[in-house]
Amino acid sequence: MxxxxxxxxxxxxxxxxxxxxxxxxxxxxxxxxxxxxxxxxxxxxxxxxxxxxxxxxxxxxxxxxxxxxxxxxxxxxxxxxxxxxxxxxxxxxxxxxxxxxxxxxxxxxxxxxxxxxxxxxxxxxxxxxxxxxxxxxxxxxxxxxxxxxxxxxxxxxxxxxxxxxxxxxxxxxxxxxxxxRGRMEIKVRIPGRSCHGSAPERGDNPITKAAPFLLEIERLNKRLRPHPFLGKGTVCATQIREDGPSQCAVPGAVTVHLDRRLAPGETKNSALREVREALKRAGISKAKVWVPIYREPSWRNTVYPMEQYYPxxxxxxxxxxxxxxxxxxxxxxxxxxxxxxxxxxxxxxxxxxxxxxxxxxxxxxxxxxxxxxxxxxxxxxxxxxxxxxxxxxxxxxxxxxxxxxxxxxxx
Missing domain, CATH: 3.40.630.10 (Zn peptidases)
Structure with missing residues (x-):
């Protein structure tokens, strides 16, 4: 050359x-x-x-x-x-x-x-x-x-x-x-029971229920092991969306969005298992955990679904x-x-x-x-x-x- x-x-x-x-x-x-x-x-x-x-x-x-x-x-x-x-x-x-x-x-x-x-x-x-x-x-x-x-x-x-x-x-x-490192997006839907905000004791507030779960996610992040070259995986909550009829009502559910960075040896299944264990430690038994599917149409209006797991x-x-x-x-x-x-x-x-x-x-x-x-x-x-x-x-x-x-x- x-x-x-x-x-x-x-x-x-x-x-x-x-x-x-x-x-x-x-x-x-x-x-x-x-x-x-x-x-x-x-x-x-x-x-x-x-x-x-x-x-x-x-x-x-x-x-x-x-x-x-x-x-x-x-x-x-x-x-x-x-x-x-x-x-x-x-x-x-x-x-x-x-x-x-x-x-x-x-x-x-x-x-x-x-x-x-x-x-x-x-x-x-x-x-x-x-x-x-x-x-x-x-x-x-x-x-x-x-x-x-x-x-x-x-x-x-x-x-x-x-x-x-x-x-x-x-x-x-x-x-x-x-x-x-890889990454994945994880959704966690925590159910509650909606009611009027003037009488919260009539419902079951999922925002309050989510609090110990979010602390467990922080603890999980600290426990993740490093890889000698790529470094440590991470997990953090990046969004919380409530499912309620108004600001004067206890919502019926909240959905927590987790950003998970994956070190070698960490897989989709292992990451989901860790989240379910965090829910269990937080005392939450009826929650849904899943990896979302990307379905947005491209600029050419083509939809090509992809699970949001990126190893x-x-x-x-x-x-x-x-x-x-x-x-x-x-x-x-x-x-x-x-x-x-x-x-x-x-x-x-x-x-x-x-x-x-x-x-x-x-x-x-x-x-x-x-x-x-x-x-x-x-x-x-x-x-x-x-x-x-x-x-x-x-x-x-x-x-x-x-x-x-x-x-x-x-x-």
């Missing part, structure tokens, strides 16, 4: 890549509102010369470079979270600002920056003939913020494409990430995909990479944790500022990320792909 030639070519794309990212950030699009972003990405993919561009029935956009037998994908989700209270922002969150080589805007880091770097990596691959014997798909996936990996559940189960590996471009601060994943340190990624990094940057893990979860919960396709993380930006009013993207990161994505197919091909034992992920 000619490192200097690749670097010079990437530097020439600095300005159009940054301008493309700023354009993407100007388009508000939370989950299931991504249609205008898809249209803007399609326009840019066409401009830089992608060989094929598709929008699948769920609403993901997929751009192809090359036509070799080894199939590689890069993923960037293109929805964002909302802006919260606009008064907390010191600049327009969508128009943003460009200052001292840094783009400040909602979605700049999480995760439109990944998309911009991927599209211009595609141009690098075309211009420098770096596809080798690979087909490279650059995927702008939807609905990640609402339901991690639902887009990839559709892609892989419906055989839209069938990649051997996926590079997840969520922000890693230009480190290589080989895993993260974690962790490639071994000596996994061949980790090795190839480290070789790519050394070849591009001339130094040893840092290998680490995400704190949050990504589409790899489904890509790897559910569907068994090995994934690796490498992305511009820092996960620490995701979802914050200080979200930003250094343009230097975009230039370096596009170099990594452009170089990867050649290194992957030279390695002969993954080792046979590594071609399917097994927890």
């Amino acid at each position: 000619d490192r200097e030639r690749l670097k010079r070519a990437a530097e020439r794309l600095r300005k159009p890549c940054a301008e493309f990212l700023r354009d993407l950030c100007r388009i508000p699009a939370t989950s299931n509102q991504e249609g205008p972003v898809v249209a803007r990405i399609k326009k840019e993919m066409t401009k830089v010369g992608f060989d094929e561009i598709r929008v699948d029935k769920y609403g993901n956009i997929l751009g192809r470079i090359g036509k070799g037998p080894r199939v590689i994908a890069c993923d960037s989700h293109i929805d964002t979270v909302g802006v919260g209270d606009p008064a907390e922002w010191k600049w327009d969150p969508f128009r943003g600002k460009y200052e001292n080589g840094v783009i400040w805007a909602r979605g700049s880091s999480d995760q439109r920056g990944g998309m911009a770097a991927m599209v211009y990596a595609g141009k690098l691959i075309k211009d420098l003939k770096l596809a080798a014997d690979c087909t490279i798909w650059m995927v702008g996936s939807i609905c990640e913020e609402d339901s991690d990996g639902i887009a990839w559940l559709y892609i892989l189960k419906e055989k839209v494409i069938s990649p051997e590996i996926v590079i997840v471009t969520e922000p890693t601060n230009l480190k290589i990430y080989r895993g993260h 974690g994943w962790c490639l071994d340190a000596d996994h061949s995909l980790v090795r190839i990624s480290k070789e790519t990094y050394r070849g591009v940057f001339g130094r040893k990479p840092i290998v680490d893990k995400w704190i949050f979860s990504t589409n790899a919960t489904t890509i790897t944790g559910i569907c068994g396709v090995p994934a690796i993380g490498f992305g511009a930006g820092n996960e620490d500022n995701a979802h914050s009013v200080k979200e930003h993207m250094p343009v230097d990161h975009l230039v370096k990320a596009m170099q990594f994505y452009a170089a990867f197919p050649t290194v992957y091909s030279q390695a002969g792909g993954l080792d046979k034992a590594d071609r399917r992920y097994r927890a």
Whole structure:
């Protein structure tokens, strides 16, 4: 690999890549509102010369470079979270600002920056003939913020494409990430008996009944054991909704929403069992516990139900995909990479944790500022990320792909 030639070519794309990212950030699009972003990405993919561009029935956009037998994908989700209270922002969150080589805007880091770097990596691959014997798909996936990996559940189960590996471009601060904890959402409905608020003794107040259960959840969180690499699982109550006719009535039930982060070895069944045991310790015998199903229609009005259980994943340190990624990094940057893990979860919960396709993380930006009013993207990161994505197919091909034992992920 000619490192200097690749670097010079990437530097020439600095300005159009940054301008493309700023354009993407100007388009508000939370989950299931991504249609205008898809249209803007399609326009840019066409401009830089992608060989094929598709929008699948769920609403993901997929751009192809090359036509070799080894199939590689890069993923960037293109929805964002909302802006919260606009008064907390010191600049327009969508128009943003460009200052001292840094783009400040909602979605700049999480995760439109990944998309911009991927599209211009595609141009690098075309211009420098770096596809080798690979087909490279650059995927702008939807609905990640609402339901991690639902887009990839559709892609892989419906055989839209069938990649051997996926590079997840969520922000890693230009480190290589080989895993993260899983997560799941748990609903707990605690029944009571409704009555008029002027005579609460006539009813059975489920809010009061929920109090000892919430304390048991806090105690459970403290007991969860750490994993040596991915860290400790967590559980916390994030919402309580009452089912009552008015503010002057004791409600008939409350529903508690739990956010559960899962370390390796913790499963859906083990997490549900722990919640039921917490209810028992709190003296609550008639409660319903379940994992909700995500059923919201996509921007293309497609409903693809998914249980909101997103398992974690962790490639071994000596996994061949980790090795190839480290070789790519050394070849591009001339130094040893840092290998680490995400704190949050990504589409790899489904890509790897559910569907068994090995994934690796490498992305511009820092996960620490995701979802914050200080979200930003250094343009230097975009230039370096596009170099990594452009170089990867050649290194992957030279390695002969993954080792046979590594071609399917097994927890």
